[in-house]
Amino acid sequence: MKYGKLAVFTQPGEPINIIEEEVLPPECDEILVRVLIAGICGSDVHRLKGDVPGKSMGVSFGHEAVGTIERLGEEINADSLGVPLNQGDTVYWMPLTPCGDCVDCGLSNPLRCKNVNWPPPIGKPNGACFRQYATLSSKCVYIRVPPDVAPEDVITFGCGMPTALRGIKQLGEFPANIDVVVQGSGPVGLACTLILSLAGARSIIVIGDPAHRLEAATLLGATHVISLTNTTPETRSELVNDLTEGRGADIVVEAAGTAVAFPEGLDLLGMDGKYLILGLYSGSAKVLINPVRINNYNLRIIGSLGLDIDSYKKTVDIASDHGRRLQFSNLITHRFTLHQLEEALNLVGRGIPIKAVVVPN
Numbered sequence: 228m229k230y231g232k233l234a235v236f237t238q239p240g241e242p243i244n245i246i247e248e249e250v251l252p253p254e255c256d257e258i259l260v261r262v263l264i265a266g267i268c269g270s271d272v273h274r275l276k277g278d279v280p281g282k283s284m285g286v287s288f289g290h291e292a293v294g295t296i297e298r299l300g301e302e303i304n305a306d307s308l309g310v311p312l313n314q315g316d317t318v319y320w321m322p323l324t325p326c327g328d329c330v331d332c333g334l335s336n337p338l339r340c341k342n343v344n345w346p347p348p349i350g351k352p353n354g355a356c357f358r359q360y361a362t363l364s365s366k367c368v369y370i371r372v373p374p375d376v377a378p379e380d381v382i383t384f385g386c387g388m389p390t391a392l393r394g395i396k397q398l399g400e401f402p403a404n405i406d407v408v409v410q411g412s413g414p415v416g417l418a419c420t421l422i423l424s425l426a427g428a429r430s431i432i433v434i435g436d437p438a439h440r441l442e443a444a445t446l447l448g449a450t451h452v453i454s455l456t457n458t459t460p461e462t463r464s465e466l467v468n469d470l471t472e473g474r475g476a477d478i479v480v481e482a483a484g485t486a487v488a489f490p491e492g493l494d495l496l497g498m499d500g501k502y503l504i505l506g507l508y509s510g511s512a513k514v515l516i517n518p519v520r521i522n523n524y525n526l527r528i529i530g531s532l533g534l535d536i537d538s539y540k541k542t543v544d545i546a547s548d549h550g551r552r553l554q555f556s557n558l559i560t561h562r563f564t565l566h567q568l569e570e571a572l573n574l575v576g577r578g579i580p581i582k583a584v585v586v587p588n
């Protein structure tokens with residue numbers, strides 16, 4: 228009989244326990260995976276703080292993962308896009324299991340599916356990745372990672388990369404020579420910086436902190452960086468105004484995760500500007516804005532929460548095309564064992580790592 232360790236979260240304020248469960252062979256439509264690397268996401272920290280509604284029972288969590296296929300269920304021979312899979316292959320997966328049939332799933336917002344079974348209760352195999360062995364349901368998204376792509380390069384931005392890819396897709400077509408402001412230099416902000424740089428943006432101004440994240444932004448294509456703590460909203464507005472020759476930004480991406488960023492971001496937009504909101508997915512807040520500006524500047528505000536298979540596939544493609552060239556793995560500044568998960572989450576909560584990962588095996 229085989230056993231695997233897993234992290235258990237019960238409720239905010241309670242310690243995260245590491246327990247052992249029997250590793251069951253996969254059902255015919257499942258895949259058993261040995262977890263190679265599991266990214267720690269800002270949303271995991273929100274869960275710990277109680278900002279994310281949860282059940283006060285033991286659950287597994289962790290949703291940014293790459294692993295090696297231990298065993299394929301009899302009916303599974305390909306990934307979510309039909310690429311053949313074999314034992315020993317590496318896969319990148321999203322462990323939520325949306326039903327695929329309800330209205331929200333139909334509206335391409337499976338994260339709102341009532342049957343998403345997330346976070347999954349312990350005691351049954353599941354695809355969460357703060358564990359040594361994960362079991363992927365056929366409702367999970369899983370994408371084969373070619374052998375020449377480093378697992379670390381796929382996980383560097385965590386779910387920030389598919390989040391950024393899906394969000395930027397919601398902006399629709401845009402010309403290459405645009406001026407962009409990215410609010411936030413965490414994984415989502417950095418992923419947006421890279422994607423918009425690859426898309427040919429004329430200028431990308433990243434507002435964030437600390438210094439090593441701003442250096443990473445520059446490496447990934449930011450043309451200018453502004454320290455949040457060393458400036459005020461007024462000085463940032465003047466800087467963006469100067470850098471865009473008085474026009475204001477064509478696109479502002481909110482990846483800061485704080486509501487105060489919203490009115491500021493709105494004011495940084497120029498005529499016909501688009502504001503993409505990616506980071507305000509938890510808690511609740513009210514802020515003052517000037518709606519007249521939205522009207523008279525033809526502004527559009529676009530929120531994006533969700534997932535699509537295409538963004539997971541593109542995440543692997545970006546790791547393949549740019550991971551080595553831009554040394555993505557240098558952005559993984561902190562690595563932890565499964566037993567150090569709580570310490571790791573606290574560090575991520577304090578914004579210290581660029582990216583922290585758990586290596587459970």
Ligand SMILES: [Zn+2]
Pocket residue numbers: 268269270271290291385386387
């Ligand atoms: Zn995440």
Ligand SMILES: [Zn+2]
Pocket residue numbers: 325326327328329330331332337340341342
């Ligand atoms: Zn559904």
